[in-house]
Amino acid sequence: MHMTVQTFSVETLTPPPDATALRNQVRAFITANIKRDDPRRLVNSWAVPDHDFTRALGEAGYIGMVLPTEYGGGGRSQTERYVVLEELLAAGAPVGLHWIADRQTGPLLLKYGTETQRKRYLPGIVQGKIFACIGLSEPGAGSDLSAVRMRADKVPGGWRLNGQKLWTTNAHHAHLMLALVRSERGSERHAGLSQYLIELATPGITIRPIIDLAGGHDFNEVFFEDVFVDEDALVGTEGQGWAQATAELTLERAGPERYISSLGVLLEFIRMAGPAPDAATASVIGKLTAELWTLRQMSMSVLAKLASGEDPALEATIVKDLGNLYEQEVVRAIQAATPSGFDLMGDSACAKMLSLLVQVAPSFSLRGGTREILRGIVAKGLGLR
Amino acid sequence: MSTERQMVLDTAERIFAGGATPETMWQQVIEAGLPALLLPEADGGFGGDWGDAFSLIRLAGYHAVGLPLGEAIIGVALFGSEAISAFDSRVVFAESASGTLDGGNFTGILHGVASGRTARLVLASIAGQTVGLDISGAIVTPGETLAGDPCDSLEFRAAPASLCPVPTSLFALGALPRIAQIAGAMDGALALAIGHANERQQFGKPIGKLQAVQQNLAVMAEAAAAVNCAGQAAFQAAGQALVSTGGAVKFDPEFEIAAAKLRANIAVDAGTAIAHQVHGGIGFTQDYALHRFTRRLYVWRAEFGNERFWAERLGVLTAVQGGDKLWAYLTARSDLVAMGAA
Numbered sequence: 001m002h003m004t005v006q007t008f009s010v011e012t013l014t015p016p017p018d019a020t021a022l023r024n025q026v027r028a029f030i031t032a033n034i035k036r037d038d039p040r041r042l043v044n045s046w047a048v049p050d051h052d053f054t055r056a057l058g059e060a061g062y063i064g065m066v067l068p069t070e071y072g073g074g075g076r077s078q079t080e081r082y083v084v085l086e087e088l089l090a091a092g093a094p095v096g097l098h099w100i101a102d103r104q105t106g107p108l109l110l111k112y113g114t115e116t117q118r119k120r121y122l123p124g125i126v127q128g129k130i131f132a133c134i135g136l137s138e139p140g141a142g143s144d145l146s147a148v149r150m151r152a153d154k155v156p157g158g159w160r161l162n163g164q165k166l167w168t169t170n171a172h173h174a175h176l177m178l179a180l181v182r183s184e185r186g187s188e189r190h191a192g193l194s195q196y197l198i199e200l201a202t203p204g205i206t207i208r209p210i211i212d213l214a215g216g217h218d219f220n221e222v223f224f225e226d227v228f229v230d231e232d233a234l235v236g237t238e239g240q241g242w243a244q245a246t247a248e249l250t251l252e253r254a255g256p257e258r259y260i261s262s263l264g265v266l267l268e269f270i271r272m273a274g275p276a277p278d279a280a281t282a283s284v285i286g287k288l289t290a291e292l293w294t295l296r297q298m299s300m301s302v303l304a305k306l307a308s309g310e311d312p313a314l315e316a317t318i319v320k321d322l323g324n325l326y327e328q329e330v331v332r333a334i335q336a337a338t339p340s341g342f343d344l345m346g347d348s349a350c351a352k353m354l355s356l357l358v359q360v361a362p363s364f365s366l367r368g369g370t371r372e373i374l375r376g377i378v379a380k381g382l383g384l385r
Numbered sequence: 386m387s388t389e390r391q392m393v394l395d396t397a398e399r400i401f402a403g404g405a406t407p408e409t410m411w412q413q414v415i416e417a418g419l420p421a422l423l424l425p426e427a428d429g430g431f432g433g434d435w436g437d438a439f440s441l442i443r444l445a446g447y448h449a450v451g452l453p454l455g456e457a458i459i460g461v462a463l464f465g466s467e468a469i470s471a472f473d474s475r476v477v478f479a480e481s482a483s484g485t486l487d488g489g490n491f492t493g494i495l496h497g498v499a500s501g502r503t504a505r506l507v508l509a510s511i512a513g514q515t516v517g518l519d520i521s522g523a524i525v526t527p528g529e530t531l532a533g534d535p536c537d538s539l540e541f542r543a544a545p546a547s548l549c550p551v552p553t554s555l556f557a558l559g560a561l562p563r564i565a566q567i568a569g570a571m572d573g574a575l576a577l578a579i580g581h582a583n584e585r586q587q588f589g590k591p592i593g594k595l596q597a598v599q600q601n602l603a604v605m606a607e608a609a610a611a612v613n614c615a616g617q618a619a620f621q622a623a624g625q626a627l628v629s630t631g632g633a634v635k636f637d638p639e640f641e642i643a644a645a646k647l648r649a650n651i652a653v654d655a656g657t658a659i660a661h662q663v664h665g666g667i668g669f670t671q672d673y674a675l676h677r678f679t680r681r682l683y684v685w686r687a688e689f690g691n692e693r694f695w696a697e698r699l700g701v702l703t704a705v706q707g708g709d710k711l712w713a714y715l716t717a718r719s720d721l722v723a724m725g726a727a
Contacts, residue, residue, distance in 0.1 A: 008610030010617045012436070012723060019720045090712045263712070271708035282700025283693065289703045290647040290696070293640075293715065294611050297618040300719075318607050372600065379599035382579050382606055 008315055011304035016080045026087040029060055034093055039349035040356045042092030042264040046257050047218050049173050050094035057095070058128025062088075063102050067110060071122035078307035082256070082300070089260040097173055101125045104251050105132040105178055109197070112236030112244055117197060120232075121176065134252075135165040135179030135198075135222065136245065142167075143373050145180070146190050146242070150224065152183040158230040159183075159196065161204075164223050169367075171207050171220035174200055180245045183238055193241035196233045203227070214359040246313075252368050254302045254316035258323030259295040262330045265353040266292065269334045272350055284337040291326050295319065314381040321374040324365040331357040390437050393422065397441055401448035407534075411452050411475075411503065420457035420474035421466075428466045435624030439565050439617050446569025449677035451534035453477045453499040455562020460508055462627065463549055463558075464517060472505035472519075478559045479509035479539070480689060486511050490543040491518060497688065501537030502527055510555040516546035532680035552626035553639045560646040560689040561623055564616040567649040567685050571609035574660040574678040578602060581664050598663060605659040608652035612645075619645035622718070625725040640702050640718065647695040650686040657682050 016022060033056050035041070041048045057063055065081040067073025088095055106125050109118050124130030141147040150163025165171075165179060177198045184192030200207070204227035210219040236244045266288055273281045298319045305312035335344070335354055344355050365371040400413045414420070422438055424430020433441075442455040460476030461468045468476050477498055484493010495501075495509050495518075502525045507518050523539040530536045551558060582593030582602060592598050622641035657679040661668050668675040686692070706714045 008613050010614050012617075012621065015720050015723050020717070023716060023720075086716075267708035267711060269708075270704060270711060273704055275704055275707060277700060277704050279697050282704060283696040284700070285703050286643070286647060286696035286698065286700030287651070289699055289711075290615075290644040290651075293644040294615040294648045296715065296719070298611065298614045301614055315610075318610050321603075322607050322611060375600045375603035376596070378603035378606055382575075382602060384579065384582060384593040384599050384602060 008298070008301070008318060009305070011301050011308070013079060013082070013300035013304040013307075016077055016083060019083055022080060022083050023087055026062070026084050027091070029057075029062070030088065030091045030093050033057075034091065039264070039268070039352040041094060043262055043353045043357055044360070045089055045092045045095055045261055045264075046099045047096050047169075047216070048094035049096045049170070051097065053094050054097040054128040054131075056128075057088075057098070058126060063098050063128050064106050064122065064126035067106055067122055067126060071110075071118055072126040073106075073122065074126075078303060082303045086256045086260060086296075089257055090263055092264045096170065097131050098125070098128050099257075100134060100170060100174075101130060101132040101176070103255060104134065104248050105176065105197075107251060108178065108195075108235065108244070108248055111247075112195075113197075114232065116232050117235065121197070124175075130176065131170065131174045132176040132178060133168050133171045133174040133200075134248075135168055135177045135181075137167045138164055139166050143370050145245075146193075148180055148182055148193060150179065150181045151185075152181045152194060152196060153185075154183075155228070158228055159233060161196070161198065161224045161227040161229060164221060166221050167210070168220045168222050169218050171200065171222050172209060172217070176200065177222065178235065178248075180241050183234075183241070190242040192239060193245075194238045195235040195241045195244050196229060197235050198224075198227070198229055198233060202229060212360070212363070214356060216360070249369065250306075250311065250313045250316050253320040254299075254306060254312060256296070256299045258320045259292065259299065259326050262327040262357060263292070265334055265350065265357055266330055268350040268353055269337070272348075281337060284333055288330055288333060291329070295323055295326055298322070314378065317369075317374050317377045317381075320368065321365075321371060321378070324371065327364045328361045331361045390431060390433050393417075393419065393431055393433070393437070394440060394444060397444055398448075401445055401450050407452060408503065410450065411500070414452060414454060414457075415474050418474075419454060420461045420476070421469060422458050423462035424466060424469075429469060430461075430466075435620040435627075436617060438624075439568075439620040442562050442565035443569035443572075443613070443616065446566035446571075446681075447573040449570060449573060449674070449681060451499075451530075451532060451681060453504070453562070455565060456499065456508075456559070459558055459561060459623075460506065463508070463551060464506065468506060475503065475505040477501060477504040477507050478555060479507055480556070480559060482509045482511050484511065484541070486514065486516070486546060487543075489546055491516065491541050491546045492543050493541060495523075495539045495541070498537050498539055499530075500535050501525060501539050502535055507539060508549060508555055511546070515549045515551045515555045517549045518544050518546055530681075530684045532677075532684050534681070534684070552623075552635075553637045553642070556689060557639045557642045558623070560642050560695075561620060563685045563689050564612070564619055564642075564645045564649045567653060567682060568609070568612040568616045570678045570682050570685070571605075571612055571652060571656045574656060574675060574682070575602070575605055575609050577675055577678070578605065578660045578663045581667070585665075592663070601659045602663060605655050608655040612649045612652045615645035615648045618719075618722075621725075622722050625722045636718075636721065640699070641722075643690075643695045643699040643702065646690050647692060647699055650690075650692045650695065653682045653686040 065074040065076040069075040152159045183194035206223040302312045421430035422433040426432040456478045479495035480497030526538040619641045622638035626636045626638040
């Protein structure tokens, strides 16, 4: 077997023993707390901010589930968290506010943070009261993240920050930014970078909205002018920011959100088609379902690796690229398969979902690593250099 | 996987890579007992699970082996140890049948029987029933696939047919080996393409350094990854079906098989096109090994359900659940299968 190439090592996810009960609990919670007034919210799940929902979710113990109980976390397993996440996403629940803190900031603080940082932020994250954003991209650093220029200068008692972050999702809702910053003067590329956890209420920070082509506000530009943060703002080891940030990207790329977020429009299309669709419609549903089912298997395999302590960076990258392609294909295929007379500007749930998704779909293969960057990572994993 | 099962894979690897003629290799496979993979050790098998079956059949595909090993493994599991004692493990499937069952006797023709001429027992679906037929009484009309593998028609006259209960359609079970073979052949072709891209120099460097080539090979690798994952899951679902047929739970794995075969068929597009594109002219020659993979991939994606067949079938299975129940349906099935595998 040592001679063979297999790019994706498949591992079977063993669901938690009480998976069925857990799914039922989450489904009951969602039914009781979700607002169904606007179908568009259901296909934009992790971009929809909803304070009431997030607070209730925190109270129910569905945020920070795997964090230790001493920080207010649930002390639950990765597989239990996975079950909850996919249930939330499949239902189109509005998880935008706490999503990043739950997925990335909490685990990162647990891994690299000081005791002070953990005690200060983790309980609020778990309660759904503290939200975070990720400060990676800058005007001159998009796909080439190592071109980061935002600067941290050592000053008595802490650091002084100057620079600009761009495309920062949810900065306008977040209390915290986890930023990748150049902490060593004159350093280049991957060296001399550090991660800082910055409270966004600190003086000297300006957040400006970037409105997307569909009128939505997810992105922001964030300016830092002589912003003072104390020594506790440094996360992990000074100069190790690149390694820490890329490890964090695996968490960003490994989750089920990369293929489920358009599920709502597929379900709506299936409802519209009815129980006995014609052959052409059945064929479209069949193809989209086959890929949905396959991506779910792949996503569960990535989680199984993560849960057993392995690093599924390559597998996660593959799932993100295929997941993004799929989310875009769902939109394309369903718009192409709607019956004649279908009004994209009409009042049907399917039309409302589609009219939003066709516009925002191009962003799916841009966020969290462009398609080209992801495929470059895969090629490197294949031994092409 | 247990050490013993790893030894089975190592044995298989040596046989598949050995380069014997198909007839000799088939004999080696039988002598090594590979078709008995799924039988319990008490019955002379290896006590493997369906994940092992996927790995073994995939390995044959990885070496572009066109033998009906998957049919034999599944056939022996369905038919029991009699398939070994009475039929030398030479069990194959018919893709389609025309004819009649009269008083338990079959008269008619079976089509699309891989290696029918050297097989001893053929499983076929006739009038909604799955039956086993002793091939010794059949008239064989030899044929071959476009990849050159034997694929025959078998004619029977009033041949006794023994009933063989299956947890889903025989057609769906027949799709299982093809999924694993496609998964293996995709990775086999990918390994060739990566090797070629790292060796072939153009513009003063290996073509594998060109981003356009890298991006294409990444697409191919992702397609191969999808088939491997889908295949593994479909085999586990099939295993769940066989486990539960004796008990209270009736589990038909057609949904998972449909999804995986459809995904595999679709993946063949990217797999074959990119592998050939990367290889340039050399991959188009008879001397070079690539066509041993790609020509089989074109065959396997059509056998036991092409894209149209499984897309429509899966679409119907999905539409019956409806938009309100589909998610609960998917999760309940995968939770059940994973619990069974654990």
